[in-house]
Amino acid sequence: MSTTLIREPKAPAAPQAAAAVGPSALAGWTAQQRTTAVLAAAGTAAARAGSLVWKSAAILAFLALWELGPTYLASPSTRVFLPPLHEVLAAWGRLFETGSIQGHIAASLTRSVAGFGTALAAGVSLGLLIAWYGRLNAVLNPLLELFRNTAALALLPVFTLLLGIGEESKISIVAYAAFFPVLLNTIADVKTVDPLLIRAARSLGLNSFRLFQKVILPSAVPTIFTGIRMAGTASILVLIAAEMVGAKAGLGYLIVNAQSSFLIPDMYAGILTVSLLGLAVNFLLVALERHFSRWRTAVGADAA
Amino acid sequence: MTAKISLRGVTKQFTVRPGKGSGARPKARPGQANASTLTAIDSLSLDVRDGEFLTLVGPSGSGKTTLLDLLAGLSSPTSGEVLVDGKPVTGPGKDRAVVFQQYALFPWRTASANVSIGLEGKGADGRKPNRRERAAKAREYLELVGLAGFEDRYPHELSGGMKQRVAIARSLAYEPDVLLMDEPFAALDAQTREQLQDELLRIWKATGKTIVFITHGIDEAVYLGQRVAVLSARPGRLKEIVEVDIPDRDGADDIRSHPAFVEQRHKVWTLLHDEVRLAHDAGHRKILPDGTAPDEPSSATHETLPERSAA
Incomplete structure (x- = not known):
């Protein structure tokens, strides 16, 4: 209706x-x-x-x-x-004045940055390692596929049971959700590094470590960033859901709490903040990606 | 003159796993369920003199690139010896540089950074050149190949000919004695190719490097080489070495229509012609770096045509 x-x-x-x-x-x-x-x-x-x-x-x-x-x-x-937009904005203003929205944003950001950072470090380094050792990849790949296709939110109860409703469980599930896109994209890209470039680098006398540092990593950066952006989206999504289920602060908590307290404009203020936060994160990651892959974005323009 | 490079009875065999690689041949030859061997080069002996410009021609799949990989130390022979300066080759070394057909520039590095990548380790004096020294060296060699002012361009901003110039500068920058070139001008248009051939001759004269130049263009082989080594169809054996005796090639005259050039060219053409036919009939194709050779008669023709560079 x-x-x-x-x-x-x-x-x-x-x-x-x-x-x-x-x-x-x-x-x-x-x-x-x-x-x-x-x-x-x-x-x-x-x-x-x-x-x-x-x-x-x-x-x-x-x-x-x-x-x-x-x-x-x-x-x-x-x-x-x-409620119409102006009521929501007024609610947002009130939340801002009392400082409560800042608190929620800070809580959410802390969790997502901690989880996302962990996922990033673990995903990129493990991904490079797995891709480098072909046999490790062959052994682990089926398992990774299984985990990747298990929706992170389905595991939320498990994380809550094992780690409680405190920060650990939320950071962990964010890390889990962000880990797989980063890992799988890293593996995929290391495997697709042009073999000719590897031959050229070896003929230039680069040893394995230098080859890794100077050829494989830089050529993998753009695709790794694709994974990182996917991970950024996933981590916010999962974080909000986790905060809705059990938390004392955070944007997800704000939304659910406002709803149950019938503070409908506050609820919309929370939702608006979430979407703006998501936009900002994506914007930041795109800018970073552009910075690190100038040589490649221009290739597309060149071909056009 | 002393032998800079010596190949002594070099044989290179690859173990071929059926259906592996390009997958162009899912149905391998009958009775080939297990791994079989592919002999790319068969007991080949060849000496390259110090400071010589040797060109190497042969039909597709005759093991030219395999031979170059052996010289570069990117792979090791199944039997026989590869000697550089009398010492066996055990791996890639700073005394040899490779120029590939597809340029193999690092797209995330500028021309200058591409040229200086070989300088980022320890130099011959056991000291690491700093950033400024590397940039200076890169500029020097970019200037040598006629690319002064293009230091900060990325490879995608350069034309094919310019990319290959950068690749040549990169291989010269760490001052190797030997330049190994694998059909470096095959992907360029005819005009750029002639221009780069003259540039290469100029650089060779200026630096005195030993150059081993692989090509499937007979004109190119005769034009550039002091000697032309002709390989047989697979397995690659040395068929004959043709001493090229034509007037000085300084790019001023049209040497290609000089009677001596025409005569030498015809000689190489005759030598190569039978081998190309053999290779064609057997359906030989290029042996890939991993040792697989997707022998497909249908596409063998355009690769083996010796007249291609004459276009």
Whole structure:
């Protein structure tokens, strides 16, 4: 019932946003068309601004829908569970003023960084080791596949039983969830290092250690980062779930606690924080990845 | 002149596991359920003089690359001896450098860093050159190959010819005595190839290196080599060594239409022709570094055509 009510305004809202965005974006396009070699930079800048407007259009439309939908379209009973945006932002402001949201963010971040860091160190070093010793890989691979395909959350009760509801169990399950993407991507990439490069390095007189340090590791970095990004997403997902089940602080706890205390705007404030946190983490990892694989991202551009 | 490199009755056999490698041949020859051997090179003896430019031609699958791997120390012979300066080769060494057909540059390193990678260990004097010394050396050798100003480019920003120049600079940078080149210009277009051939001759004259140059282009072999060693079809044996006697190749005249060049070229062509046919009929293909040879008659033709470099 509530979903149909929400969906209705979407149609009128979207063209409105598009119309508002239209002229400036069109200006960007015509500028691009007129682009000469001299104006190339200006043209791309205009195009970038145009695409920025286009990209934010959907988000703005969504936020507008969130703000206006509950007030004008939802029934009063639904509105209680779906407060408009300004109420959620006000709730967030209150949580910020009392300092409680910072506390929750800090708790969540500490856990995810600890778990993620452990997974990263263990995953990359073990992955390099396993890939280097082919036989070890052959022996361990079936087991790794089994573990990888076991959803981390399915093991949450096990972790809670063994490690209690304290920090250890949460950090451990985050580490567990983040470990496998990192490990498997590391193994995969070390195995696909161009054998010609290894031959070349050996002919240059590099010993095994140098070969590892100067050839295998740098060529594996981009794919390892793919694993790291997957791990980043997985670790936040699992962390929130773990905090929902049993915790005294953290964003997952905030969400569940607000729900059970009927502080609905607070609950949405928590959810909003989680999605912003996820965005920030992904943005950071993408930037890092770009930094470490400049030589490779440019290859794609070169081929195009 | 003394022999820089000596091959004494060198034989190299590979153990072939059926269906392994490219998987191009899931159905191996009958009765080949177990491992069989592939003789890539059969009792080959050859001396390369100090400072000589020797080119090596042979049909595909005649063990040219295998031979180069043996010289580089990337693999060891099944029997026989590979001597450099009278000492047996036990592994890769700083006295020899390899230039590969596919450049084999490290894509995450700039041209300068690619050139200096061989300098990052201890030098001949037992001392590690520092960053500035390495960069200076890299610049010096990039300049030698005509790439001054390209120090900070990544390989993907360079053309094929420039990449191969970087690879040549890299192999020269740690000052080896011997340059081993495995069809280094085969992937380049004809114009770039001729240009690089002249550059290589210039560098050879300037540095006095001993060069062993593998090619399947007869023109290239005759143009570059002081001597051309012709290998037989698999198993690779030394068929004949042709002394090339043509006027000075300084790139000024069109040596390729000089009567002496035409004559030598024809001589090598005749020698190679029968072997190429043999190799073709047997369906020989390139032996991969792991010792497998996906012998597939269908694709053997374009690889073995000796006229390819004449295009």
